[in-house]
Structure formats: structure tokens, C-alpha cells
Amino acid sequence: MSAVKVDSVNKRFADAQVLHDVHLDVPHGAVIALLGPSGCGKTTLLRLIAGFERPDEGHIAFDGRNIVSRTHWVPPERRGIGYVPQEGTLFPHLTVEGNVRYGLPRGSRSGRRVQEVLDLTGLSDLGKRYPHEISGGQQQRVALARALAPGPALVLLDEPFNALDLDLRRSMCEDVIRLLRDTGTTTVLVTHDPGEAFAVSDQLAVMQAGKIMQYDNPERVYWKPANPSVARLTGPTLFLSGQCLHGHAVTPLGTLPIHASCTPPQGEAWIMLRPEQVCMAGGPGTNQSSHALSLFSHGDPTGENRLGKTIAARVTQRSFRGDHTILGVSVAGAHVSLRLPSLSAPASGTIVHLIVQGACMAYAMH
Numbered sequence: 001m002s003a004v005k006v007d008s009v010n011k012r013f014a015d016a017q018v019l020h021d022v023h024l025d026v027p028h029g030a031v032i033a034l035l036g037p038s039g040c041g042k043t044t045l046l047r048l049i050a051g052f053e054r055p056d057e058g059h060i061a062f063d064g065r066n067i068v069s070r071t072h073w074v075p076p077e078r079r080g081i082g083y084v085p086q087e088g089t090l091f092p093h094l095t096v097e098g099n100v101r102y103g104l105p106r107g108s109r110s111g112r113r114v115q116e117v118l119d120l121t122g123l124s125d126l127g128k129r130y131p132h133e134i135s136g137g138q139q140q141r142v143a144l145a146r147a148l149a150p151g152p153a154l155v156l157l158d159e160p161f162n163a164l165d166l167d168l169r170r171s172m173c174e175d176v177i178r179l180l181r182d183t184g185t186t187t188v189l190v191t192h193d194p195g196e197a198f199a200v201s202d203q204l205a206v207m208q209a210g211k212i213m214q215y216d217n218p219e220r221v222y223w224k225p226a227n228p229s230v231a232r233l234t235g236p237t238l239f240l241s242g243q244c245l246h247g248h249a250v251t252p253l254g255t256l257p258i259h260a261s262c263t264p265p266q267g268e269a270w271i272m273l274r275p276e277q278v279c280m281a282g283g284p285g286t287n288q289s290s291h292a293l294s295l296f297s298h299g300d301p302t303g304e305n306r307l308g309k310t311i312a313a314r315v316t317q318r319s320f321r322g323d324h325t326i327l328g329v330s331v332a333g334a335h336v337s338l339r340l341p342s343l344s345a346p347a348s349g350t351i352v353h354l355i356v357q358g359a360c361m362a363y364a365m366h
């Protein structure tokens with residue numbers, strides 16, 4: 001049975017349609033990420049599940065119980081759902097303990113439960129402090145502890161560590177998700193960071209302009225994005241124009257197999273690869289050949305590896321980006337932008353031999 005089932009939900013604010021026919025099925029105990037650009041409707045969807053907004057149309061069920069429909073409405077305080085908003089929601093005049101106690105229903109605000117939750121969230125030493133006496137990350141942890149205090153079966157996290165810098169945000173997010181998994185809590189995490197979504201979720205819903213464009217496991221979303229927008233929203237892309245024929249795409253980088261699950265258009269198409277699928281197969285004076293071949297012998301994360309032919313290209317531009325370098329190459333009359341590890345990135349003017357690993361996606365050009 002699903003923990004949460006969102007069916008045919010539409011939501012408008014004034015004249016703007018913010019959610020369009022949204023469906024989402026969250027299995028019990030799973031961690032789901034909602035990924036999408038700013039303004040695409042992620043928070044609105046979370047607030048509808050929590051009960052802070054009402055949909056114009058559609059149904060929402062939680063634990064097999066109808067909580068929202070045209071004729072039925074369960075108020076947020078009776079849903080038993082924990083919600084951790086983006087930031088700044090602690091009561092400044094209450095200590096950490098006081099804030100966590102506030103999350104418990106009246107009549108069951110026992111010191112023991114508060115202490116248990118503080119221990120669970122690694123906050124036991126900070127119980128007597130006030131919000132202004134702890135860091136931003138610790139404040140968000142307190143907000144999480146407050147949401148967990150009543151033991152909800154579902155927790156909604158709305159970019160809870162957004163205010164922190166990238167490394168701290170990712171490590172705190174991973175800690176928190178581990179904790180939620182350990183307690184068997186179903187979780188929906190809103191994020192606009194694909195790396196975070198891939199790292200922590202079992203299933204990933206990619207949203208754009210109020211629609212869920214793809215809902216699938218992280219690896220399938222990354223390697224087999226449903227359309228070019230999902231591809232761009234989930235990581236770096238390499239788009240080539242090509243011709244589709246019998247399950248293959250003829251491109252400036254050679255003839256590439258198309259993923260079996262993709263229904264390619266006939267004839268001209270946009271061909272999508274992840275940049276790391278293109279590597280160098282050794283050039284004059286380099287020892288890249290064995291490196292490139294060893295990548296193939298270890299299998300292919302795209303699941304459809306095949307050793308293709310190498311193709312010669314001339315490096316025309318080189319832009320150092322730290323751990324990787326963007327290379328502009330001229331190949332078969334086309335200009336293609338590649339992303340290679342900086343350690344192996346050749347100089348401008350070099351002739352390189354490229355090889356493509358794995359299969360590609362093909363999309364209609366319109």
C-alpha cells in the first residue's frame with residue numbers, strides 16, 4: 001500500500017495554474033525527492049500534502065485514508081504528518097527543548113520524549129540554548145527534531161538545509177535521511193540540487209512548470225531522461241543532432257546505440273549523451289588508451305555498453321574548471337562541447353580520438 005497517493009491534483013493561485021494534473025505515489029518507508037527549478041510548484045505540492053493549502057481538484061490519500069477530496073478535508077493537525085519548512089521557524093523565546101516540546105500534542109509533552117528526540121538528532125548538548133545561540137544547521141536540526149517528536153509516519157522536508165553551503169548541506173541532508181530511514185519514516189524531500197536528490201532518494205520526481213515530467217529511480221532518471229528538459233534539470237548534457245535508424249543514431253560522434261527503453265523518432269532527432277560517456281581513446285604521446293579501455297572492461301552504468309569505433313576530433317577550445325575541463329572539439333563538421341577530467345585534458349589544437357561509452361537517448365526535434 002502507498003503511504004501517500006496524490007491523484008489528479010490541480011492548484012491555481014489567482015489566475016496562475018501552479019500544479020497541473022499531478023499524480024504521485026509514495027511507497028511506505030521510501031525516500032522520495034521532488035526536484036525542479038525555482039517556482040515549479042514543489043513547495044505547493046508539499047503544502048497540499050501537509051494540509052496548509054487546498055487543491056482545486058484532485059484527491060490525496062495518506063496511509064490508505066482519504067485526507068483530501070471534493071467532499072472530504074482532514075485538517076493539518078489531524079493528519080499526523082511532520083513538516084520541516086525551508087528556514088527560520090523556531091520560536092526565538094523558547095529554548096531548543098522548548099521548541100521540540102512544542103511539536104508534541106498538548107497533554108503528552110513529556111520531558112522523556114523530548115530527551116529521546118534530542119538524542120536521536122544529536123542535539124542533547126544544546127537543549128538549554130536559545131535559537132540565536134546555535135548555528136543555522138543546528139537550528140534546522142531542531143526544526144527536524146520538533147517535526148519528529150510526535151513520531152509521524154511521514155515527514156516532508158522543504159529544502160531544510162538550503163541556507164548552508166554545499167558540502168555541509170549535502171552531509172547534513174545525508175545524516176538526516178539516514179536517521180529517517182532508521183526510524184522507518186516515509187520521507188518526501190524537496191530539493192533543486194540533483195546531486196542531493198540522487199544521493200538520498202529511492203525515487204525521484206522531476207517537476208517543471210507545475211507538472212511531474214518523470215518519476216523513476218535516480219539511475220533511470222539520469223541515464224534515460226523522459227525528455228530534454230528532464231535531461232537538463234538532472235545534470236550536464238551533450239546534445240547532438242543525428243538521424244535515427246533501426247535503434248541506432250548516426251551522429252558526429254559515430255553511430256551510437258539508442259537505449260532499448262527509448263522510443264526514438266524516425267529520422268532527424270536530438271541525441272542526448274551525458275558528457276562523461278565520451279572519453280579519449282588515446283592520442284599521439286598520451287597513454288589514454290589503456291584508461292579508456294579499462295572503463296569498458298568494468299561494465300557500463302548505462303547498462304547497454306558496447307565498444308564503439310574511435311573518432312578523430314580537433315580540440316578548438318579549452319576551459320579549465322578545476323576538477324574538469326570543458327573542451328570544444330571539431331568533429332565531422334560539427335562543434336561539440338566535451339567535459340573531461342582536467343588531468344587528461346589535452347591542449348588546444350591537439351587531435352584526439354574519442355570513444356563513446358553506452359547508449360544514448362533520442363528526442364523529436366520540435
Ligand SMILES: Nc1ncnc2c1ncn2[C@@H]1O[C@H](COP(=O)(O)OP(=O)(O)OP(=O)(O)O)[C@@H](O)[C@H]1O
Nearest residue numbers: 013014018036037038039040041042043044045192
Ligand atoms: N500563496 C500564494 N499565492 C500566490 N502565488 C503563490 C503562492 N504560493 C506560491 N505561489 C506561486 O506558485 C508558484 C510555485 O511556487 P512554489 O513555492 O510551489 O515553487 P517551488 O518550486 O517550491 O519554488 P522554490 O524552489 O523557489 O521554493 C510560484 O510562481 C509562486 O510564486
